[in-house]
Amino acid sequence: MPTPSWHCLPSGGVLRLSLRQGEVLLVRRGRLWLTREGDAVDHLLEAGRGHVSTCAESVVVEAVGAQPCGFERHSVCAVAGSGVVSAAGRG
Numbered sequence: 258m259p260t261p262s263w264h265c266l267p268s269g270g271v272l273r274l275s276l277r278q279g280e281v282l283l284v285r286r287g288r289l290w291l292t293r294e295g296d297a298v299d300h301l302l303e304a305g306r307g308h309v310s311t312c313a314e315s316v317v318v319e320a321v322g323a324q325p326c327g328f329e330r331h332s333v334c335a336v337a338g339s340g341v342v343s344a345a346g347r348g
């Protein structure tokens with residue numbers, strides 16, 4: 258199983274990511290604001306929640322709140338049963 262990549266954004270830090278189909282962003286600490294290209298709704302992910310990419314897509318993430326945000330990026334098979342939500346950001 259591949260090792261997930263770990264990212265830590267300081268409060269207010271912004272990052273653009275290109276996700277492949279099946280990739281997952283899983284928030285481990287803090288809160289992450291996620292904006293998907295072509296999606297009129299933005300998504301706020303709390304620690305323990307995540308986003309599954311159902312297709313190749315470009316996203317922008319921002320750490321919101323006073324604390325930094327730590328999140329993992331990895332394949333969907335590595336996080337089965339972990340509280341990851343659908344691509345729309347809803348459970």
